[in-house]
Amino acid sequence: MALDETTEELARAAAQGDHRSLGELLRRIEPDVLRHCARLLPYHQDAEEASQDTLLAVARNIGRFEGRARFSTWLHIVTANCARTTYRSLKRRAAEQTSDELPESRADPRRVSVIAGSRLDLLDAMEALEADKPELAQALVLRDICELDYNQVADQLGIPLGTAKSRIHQARKYVQGVLGDEYGRFT
Structure with missing residues (x-):
C-alpha cells in the first residue's frame, strides 16, 4: 500500500x-485495505470482514501511531494482523460446527480456485510458524505479505538488518518445509 503524502499527513x-482527519483517512485507505485483505484471503466476503476489522483497528488505535515509521508501514502490519485474525x-x-450442522454437499472443485487453496495452505503454514516461532512469523509477514524491503523490516522490528534477513530466511525455510516446494511460488 503506497499512500500519498496527504494520507500520511491525515494519519x-x-x-x-x-x-x-480520521474520518477522511479511513475513507481514503478503505479501497487499499480491501485490496490487501483480498490478497491474503481468497473469498471476497472474508476479505471484506478483515477489511472492516482493519478499519476499526485503525480507528481505535490511531493514537498509538507514533509517526516514527510511515503510516503505510503501520497500516500494512495492522492489515496483515487483522486478515490473519x-x-x-x-x-x-468451521471446526466448531458439527458434521450434522454442515450441508451434505461439498465444495464444487470446478469453482474452487487453485490460488485460493494455495493461499489457505499458506495461511495454515503461517499460523503454524506464528505458534512455533512468532519472531520469525513477524519478519516474514512484513517482508513477503506486506512487501516491505529488508531495511524497513529491520526498522519496524527494531533489529539489525542482518538479523532481519536471517529471520526471513529461517521463516521461509520453515514455511517451505510445511508446504513443500509450493512456497517458492509465493516469494
Whole structure:
C-alpha cells in the first residue's frame, strides 16, 4: 500500500486526535485495505470482514501511531494482523460446527480456485510458524505479505538488518518445509 503524502499527513493529524482527519483517512485507505485483505484471503466476503476489522483497528488505535515509521508501514502490519485474525476466526468457527450442522454437499472443485487453496495452505503454514516461532512469523509477514524491503523490516522490528534477513530466511525455510516446494511460488 503506497499512500500519498496527504494520507500520511491525515494519519499524523488523526493520531493527534483530529476526528475529521480520521474520518477522511479511513475513507481514503478503505479501497487499499480491501485490496490487501483480498490478497491474503481468497473469498471476497472474508476479505471484506478483515477489511472492516482493519478499519476499526485503525480507528481505535490511531493514537498509538507514533509517526516514527510511515503510516503505510503501520497500516500494512495492522492489515496483515487483522486478515490473519479473521482467517483464524473463520477456521475456528468451521471446526466448531458439527458434521450434522454442515450441508451434505461439498465444495464444487470446478469453482474452487487453485490460488485460493494455495493461499489457505499458506495461511495454515503461517499460523503454524506464528505458534512455533512468532519472531520469525513477524519478519516474514512484513517482508513477503506486506512487501516491505529488508531495511524497513529491520526498522519496524527494531533489529539489525542482518538479523532481519536471517529471520526471513529461517521463516521461509520453515514455511517451505510445511508446504513443500509450493512456497517458492509465493516469494
